[in-house]
Amino acid sequence: MRFILTLAFLLIFSALVNAQSSAVTEFKDNHETSLAMYFYPSTLRMINLNQNLEFNEMIREIKKARFFRLDSGAVTPSELSALSESLIKSGYEEMMVMKSPDIDIAVLGLEKHIPEFVVISRKGDECMLLEVAGILNIAKIPKLMDAFNNGGFLDVLNLKNKKNDGSADH
Amino acid sequence: MKTLFTILALGFALIAQAQNDAVTKLFNEYYNDENFTKISVSSKMFELFTEIKPGDTDEQEILDAISKLKGLKVIATDSVANSKQLYTNAVKKISGSGYEELMEVKDAQEDMKFMISEQNGIINELVMVVGGKKSFFVMSLYGEIDLTKISKLSKSMNVKGMEYLKNLDESENKK
Secondary structure: OHHHHHHHHHHHHHHHHOOOOHHHHHHHHOOOEEEEEEEOHHHHHHOOOOOOHHHHHHOOOEEEEEEEEEEHHHOOHHHHHHHHHHHHHOOOEEEEEEEOOOEEEEEEEEOOOOOEEEEEEEEOOEEEEEEEEEOOOHHHHHHHHHHHHOOOOOOHHHHHHHHHHOOOOO | OHHHHHHHHHHHHHHHHHHHHHHHHHHHHHHOOOOOEEEEEOHHHHHHHHHOOOOOHHHHHHHHHHHOEEEEEEEEEOOOOOHHHHHHHHHHHHHOOOOEEEEEEEOOOOEEEEEEEEEOOEEEEEEEEEEOOOOEEEEEEEEEEOHHHHHHHHHHOOOOOHHHHHHHHHHHHHO
């Protein structure tokens, strides 16, 4: 009985952790990534250098996040459209679309017990994919703006560049 | 008598449709123009935030305001030479289709106008039009709109141009 319960728990937990889109995984696997980051609640809290309580509250409902920066030279706009279509076929809905001269962003969401979001962004030579399982507490954003502006957070996207420049903060 | 009510109901429905069409047409007009930024947020996005537990009354107000929204559309540009003309045309089209003017702000940099569509005492659409020297911005926020809470929402949704919504709060406070 104990074994069955443990097995059931592990299966449920594993399903929860891996409850991320196979379409994104497939897309990422077929393209060269220049940066890949995986965040769990503990690692998300690590970028909060000043341990801002509002930030920790904001990300409380995020179970997992994956971030990929792709070599956009190898990613065509039609491939990104195909990714959106593939996500929609698997139950995602288009929640936000932004098209501008500088940047195109699409946010697709899957409504379930733990909601999932995929953000597809293309800005010039940069193409980014962000996949989040869980929800961000949007009501915390106003209180967080100051903290972000005051540099209380680790700039994870530019860590590599800073390191190359020899200007990383230690 | 029943026929009269039916005709009246149809009349109101057509007026509401005409209002909606005016803004939709405006957005469609610029949809394929590459100089414009176009943003569209669906009701699903807003619905998902209703499950968040607020930490205090400020957050409660933000989440309350979000939960009643059905959508958001924005068109914006900051690189057009005829922005004043675009602003005048947009205001003319929208106000001519039954929207009520809520507030107008004019300064050296830009003109802005807030218009609403109201049914049975409930604001179901807020339209904001901004025209600057080279910039032009139109936002339509629809759903059930509480003006006293909407300015707080603008801080949460870091969408370019939404900062103008704080003017609504200032206008409410002056009353």
